[in-house]
Amino acid sequence: MKFQRISLIVLLAIAFVVGSTGCKTAVTPTPPAKKLKVAFVYVGPHNDGGYSQAHEDGRLYVQQNDPNVETTFAESIPEGSQSEKTFRDYASAGYDLIFGTSFGFMDAMVNAAKDNPATKFMHASGYKRSDNLGTYFGRLEQPDYLSGLVAGKMTKSNKIGFVLPFSIAECIREVDSFTVGLREVNPEATVTVVYTNSWYDPIKEGDAAKSLLYKNCDVIVSGVDSPAPLDEAFKAGKYGIGYDVDMAAGMKTPEEAKSVLTSRIWNWGPYYLKVVKSVEDGTWTSGDYWGGMTDGIVALAPISSAVPQDVIDYVNTRKQLILDGKYTPFDGPMINQKGVTVVPAGTTMSDADQLTLQWFVQGVIGDIPKSGS
Template identity: 40%
Template structure:
């Protein structure tokens, strides 16, 4: 064993030693897409950069991008655990089971999984309440459409995407009873060419407002090219849309990442299911088009304010599904658990869910 003679001498003589610098907390991130997608993964990485700026040399962050959901994700998460990360954030629904398995193997590491529902003593879940932003999107889209037809580019038929489709439809229906929402399933989170094709297919069917649950600005660019409206996904996409940009629904992860890492540092972190929305500034509505009339803008602002204050919840009954079955009683609001398992379209939707 190597002996630190300076330390022995100091202790013998009763001398104080300079405080040893603490090792930085290592924080790892796993992204399903590239950080240059200008959408979901880009915005998570902005949160990582904000974490670095806030804590300085108290943290050491790393990220892995373009990680496939499945075996590749499990290998990546395990590698981050094996290389000494103290906290690991995994940021896509398909990372849920891989994260849970690795968390069980490494009980001393704190794991956070975005958009999932599996928890453990060292595994928490978190998401942004995107359906709040989608309801606002539906309101604005329902006000500006001239064809009464909206288009939605969906990624995968998971509860998060299904409830966001429903939220857009409900928001639009509340201001335009003649609205129809068409859906194209892209079966990808990020594929600009595929996303553009989906946008054009929807516009060929009469949609003049394009909403997306995919991550590139390609749908917005396609909408601009054809003189229609588009909505930014996850980050502020107004620079891509020009006059086509209706608004962007932004996920700001920085406050959550900073607060979570601080709680781990303080030893106060406990596993929870965190949902952050408009009132937390985790969901932000930015870049609302100045092409809206004063009356239209006032209505959009009214909806934002009512959600922000808690006065209004987008999924308040009565709500029926496509078959006419009553799912939510009048005056009741869907719980987190019910929203987390949503696998049905609301009444009035003409699209069908994939098998």
């Protein structure tokens, strides 16, 4: 009897275990979250030492700070209709967000965005927008102005050379704001402008710098995408001012790096990450972003040890006024090449006028070919 009772208990225990095991619900593994696919389109090589490299640094920043994103890039994409295929191909491949980083991509992006409403597009320096196409840029005129202060104190010939790619508004803003700073500290100084008609062409850029050095310019300012103008300045024993990235950091020797007085630089990474996050969380909307030094999207690179400390101190004082919102390089009075006051004292040029700017301030030597704004 005792044996039967024990056997019954054992059988019940086995039945409970088997029954419990049989009632378990199968656990379905949670599929990994789909990564956001983001593409960047560059007008120059990703390692051009300038503008496209600055955007590439921004892409890498996103990749390093968001594990839920997959990024890629296309480089050396010509502006105009040729770029449209690149944007359409990325949209067809299922990319969620596409950044086009050059002004001349504008119409191509408008067309691609119209036919791909599920894809979000962001265009740097443009002004055409739609429900799925936004625009963005930075107020580079702020560090442009500060670098003009440096040049005004360092020139001996009072002649500055500025190498520009095109005569579009963003380039004219750079020259004007630089010249405002230059003549604030050195009213006798002038800026001579030459154009390369290309964003990235190191040979043309170097030749343009040589032509300015021949005219006795002793500070060469780059507004193009490679360090070639600064290389030529150093070879001639003159100074340079860089563009897009801290060009002193890329120079071959300490002496050459010292010849780069400073650079006006882009810091795209945090902004790109913010846009990516907004797409991920569903808060993205089309619009226009135009940030400045306060946002950190533009900055002045460290100033060379060749520059006296009192000059650096003055630049920092003026920089603080910009950061505090108490000064802009487009505060009046602003006088054009013909001596006409265009922006009266006590006023500031509007953003709309800055976006279509097509006149040089007093002190600039050179014309503005009609290439659009």
